Amino acid sequence: xxxxxxxxxxxxxxxxxxxxxxxxxxxxxxxxxxxxxxxxxxxxxxxxxxxxxxxxxxxxxxxxxxxxxxxxxxxxxxxxxxxxxxxxxxxxxxxxxxxxxxxxxxxxxxxxxxxxxxxxxxxxxxxxxxxxxxxxxxxxxxxxxxxxxxxxxxxxxxxxxxxxxxxxxxxxxxxxxxxxxxxxxxxxxxxxxxxxxxxxxxxxxxxxxxxxxxxxxxxxxxxxxxxxxxxxxxxxxxxxxxxxxxxxxxxx
Amino acid sequence: xxxxxxxxxxxxxxxxxxxxxxxxxxxxxxxxxxxxxxxxxxxxxxxxxxxxxxxxxxxxxxxxxxxxxxxxxxxxxxxxxxxxxxxxxxxxxxxxxxxxxxxxxxxxxxxxxxxxxxxxxxxxxxxxxxxxxxxxxxxxxxxxxxxxxxxxxxxxxxxxxxxxxxxxxx
Numbered sequence: 001x002x003x004x005x006x007x008x009x010x011x012x013x014x015x016x017x018x019x020x021x022x023x024x025x026x027x028x029x030x031x032x033x034x035x036x037x038x039x040x041x042x043x044x045x046x047x048x049x050x051x052x053x054x055x056x057x058x059x060x061x062x063x064x065x066x067x068x069x070x071x072x073x074x075x076x077x078x079x080x081x082x083x084x085x086x087x088x089x090x091x092x093x094x095x096x097x098x099x100x101x102x103x104x105x106x107x108x109x110x111x112x113x114x115x116x117x118x119x120x121x122x123x124x125x126x127x128x129x130x131x132x133x134x135x136x137x138x139x140x141x142x143x144x145x146x147x148x149x150x151x152x153x154x155x156x157x158x159x160x161x162x163x164x165x166x167x168x169x170x171x172x173x174x175x176x177x178x179x180x181x182x183x184x185x186x187x188x189x190x191x192x193x194x195x196x197x198x199x200x201x202x203x204x205x206x207x208x209x210x211x212x213x214x215x216x217x218x219x220x221x222x223x224x225x226x227x228x229x230x231x232x233x234x235x236x237x238x239x240x241x242x243x244x245x246x247x248x249x250x251x252x
Numbered sequence: 253x254x255x256x257x258x259x260x261x262x263x264x265x266x267x268x269x270x271x272x273x274x275x276x277x278x279x280x281x282x283x284x285x286x287x288x289x290x291x292x293x294x295x296x297x298x299x300x301x302x303x304x305x306x307x308x309x310x311x312x313x314x315x316x317x318x319x320x321x322x323x324x325x326x327x328x329x330x331x332x333x334x335x336x337x338x339x340x341x342x343x344x345x346x347x348x349x350x351x352x353x354x355x356x357x358x359x360x361x362x363x364x365x366x367x368x369x370x371x372x373x374x375x376x377x378x379x380x381x382x383x384x385x386x387x388x389x390x391x392x393x394x395x396x397x398x399x400x401x402x403x404x405x406x407x408x409x410x411x412x413x414x415x416x417x418x419x420x421x422x
Contacts (some may be wrong), residue, residue, distance in 0.1 A: 087306045100297035
């Protein structure tokens with residue numbers, strides 16, 4: 001009984017910074033999201049995994065305002081954000097990165113980060129924040145480089161830095177490790193862990209399940225437009241539904 | 253005769269000052285934060301929105317700036333030639349402005365500046381008439397757009413990416 005009460009207390013106290021409820025989305029007659037309900041707690045790193053076509057990126061697009069769901073709600077910090085424009089959601093403190101990087105190739109590394117900083121800060125304070133962020137991400141030496149002159153790992157870091165400079169409350173990372181070598185992936189995750197220590201909340205879609213599982217507090221598994229499991233990584237790996245999705249009984 | 257050339261020289265310097273002042277203003281805007289945002293907007297609008305900036309605000313700003321310079325150019329033109337009429341800015345004049353931009357390079361400031369000299373001075377130097385120049389310039393624009401369709405190409409590519417982002421089949 002005490003246990004149940006404690007558990008209940010934890011649930012009540014643990015504040016969800018993001019609540020997705022019964023989100024549905026249909027594209028060309030195909031249900032991509034069939035009523036997704038999940039949440040992200042403040043200060044946690046939550047992973048989102050699932051096979052191709054599970055609806056992970058669509059869910060990200062819904063949360064960040066790029067796709068309007070047919071029904072359902074997305075509540076961020078107690079505020080309904082469905083129907084808001086991407087830039088409004090971004091300014092509320094939800095920033096995202098893209099699976100296919102969207103760096104501005106004609107701007108330098110520093111300018112890429114500055115444009116994002118200008119959405120929150122003005123003039124000299126924006127430039128100051130950019131310098132701090134460049135140092136934090138070990139990009140100070142590459143400030144005047146153009147994105148094409150960088151390695152894939154550095155490009156990922158720039159996109160991450162661009163989102164972080166605005167000090168978001170919640171960071172949505174869409175496959176931050178895609179196309180990276182082991183070493184590069186490790187340096188990106190190092191940056192993610194550092195942000196976590198600082199108190200950032202993160203929601204990460206990632207295909208490299210093993211690396212992800214080692215680094216997240218909680219994981220959400222999607223398949224065919226629904227959430228099939230969520231919980232701490234150890235429990236989720238043991239979940240029969242998850243094992244079945246990840247083919248042939250081999251745990252992810 | 254003497255008086256006319258005197259006023260022509262005056263017009264020349266007035267136009268020169270206007271051109272240099274325009275260049276200066278454009279460089280200042282280009283180097284500013286707003287200029288960076290406009291460049292970013294030209295490359296990837298979704299990334300601008302994801303980073304908390306409203307594209308419409310900056311598009312309107314860009315539109316206003318362009319219109320201001322077009323308007324001022326019109327008054328300089330009127331000042332130099334002494335009269336204006338609606339047919340003046342018909343196909344050939346509008347086209348040469350587009351050629352200056354495309355030939356010089358969209359998104360640059362120095363490019364169209366040099367291209368303007370080329371477009372205005374080359375046809376008379378080669379003894380080409382107004383009609384022939386218009387035909388040649390139309391062809392030049394078409395070739396440039398086919399060979400280096402960077403903007404158009406990017407717009408089409410972004411649309412493709414958007415579609416790929418949404419899984420249509422499992």
